[in-house]
Amino acid sequence: MTLLSSAQDLAAHLRPEGATVAVIGFHRDPSRAAHYVPEYLHRRGFRVIPVNPALAGSGEEFFGSPAAAQLADITVPVDIVVVFRRSDKVHGHLDDILSLSPRPRLVWMQQGIRDPQTAAVLTEVGIDVVQDRCIMVDHRSLT
Numbered sequence: 802m803t804l805l806s807s808a809q810d811l812a813a814h815l816r817p818e819g820a821t822v823a824v825i826g827f828h829r830d831p832s833r834a835a836h837y838v839p840e841y842l843h844r845r846g847f848r849v850i851p852v853n854p855a856l857a858g859s860g861e862e863f864f865g866s867p868a869a870a871q872l873a874d875i876t877v878p879v880d881i882v883v884v885f886r887r888s889d890k891v892h893g894h895l896d897d898i899l900s901l902s903p904r905p906r907l908v909w910m911q912q913g914i915r916d917p918q919t920a921a922v923l924t925e926v927g928i929d930v931v932q933d934r935c936i937m938v939d940h941r942s943l944t
Contacts, residue, residue, distance in 0.1 A: 820847050823872055823905075825894055826885030827851030827863065834911070835885035838937045840864065842883075845940065850875055872897040881907045883936055884914055891916035895923075904928055909936050 822842055828835035843849045843864040850866045857870035869875050872882065872894070882898055882905045884891055891910060898908060899922075908923050910916065912935040920930040931939075 818846075820880040821850065821877055822847045822881045822883055823850045823852050823869070823875055823879045824883045824885065825852045825872070827853045827856070827868060828885070829856060829861070829863070834935075838885075838911070838935065839883070841937045842940070847881075848877075850877075850879070873900045875901070878903050879905045881905055881909060884908065884910045886914065888914050888916050892919045895919050898923065898928075899926065907931065909934070911935060912938075 822839070824835070824839045826835050827839060830836055831840070839849045839851065848866070849864045851863045851868040852870075852872060852875075853868050854870040856863075856868035857874070859868065861868065872879065879901055882901075884894065886894065888910075891914065898905065904926065905928060907929045908920075908931075910920075910930070910932045912933055915932045917932075920932055923930050
C-alpha cells in the first residue's frame with residue numbers, strides 16, 4: 802500500500818457505501834473541526850464512531866453512536882480511521898489501529914498532522930495513509 806495523494810486514489814476511498822469511520826480525537830464542540838468534519842461525513846452517508854476516552858461511557862451519542870474510549874472498543878469493522886491528534890501523539894495510537902480486525906483500509910491524518918514513521922509502519926502492513934489533508938475538503942472536491 803502507499804501514501805495516497807492522487808485524486809483518483811483519494812476518491813476511491815471517499816465513497817461512503819456503508820463505510821465506517823472511526824474518529825480519534827473527536828470533540829463534542831460543534832465549532833471544532835474534530836466535530837464538524839465527522840458531522841459532515843455522517844451527513845454524506847458514512848457511519849461515524851467517535852473515539853475519545855473523555856466521552857466514552859458518558860451516555861451521549863454522536864451521529865447515532867456512543868463514543869469509544871479506544872479503537873479496540875469498537876465491535877464493527879472500521880474502514881477509515883481519521884486522526885485529530887497532534888503529530889507527536891499519533892504514534893501512541895499505532896497499536897490501537899493495528900489491533901483492529903479486520904484492519905482499516907485507510908488512516909487519514911487531518912490537515913496539519915504528519916507522522917512519517919507511523920505512516921511507514923501502516924503502509925508496510927497494507928494500510929493506505931493520507932497525511933496533512935482535510936478529509937472534508939477532499940471529499941467535497943472529489944465527489
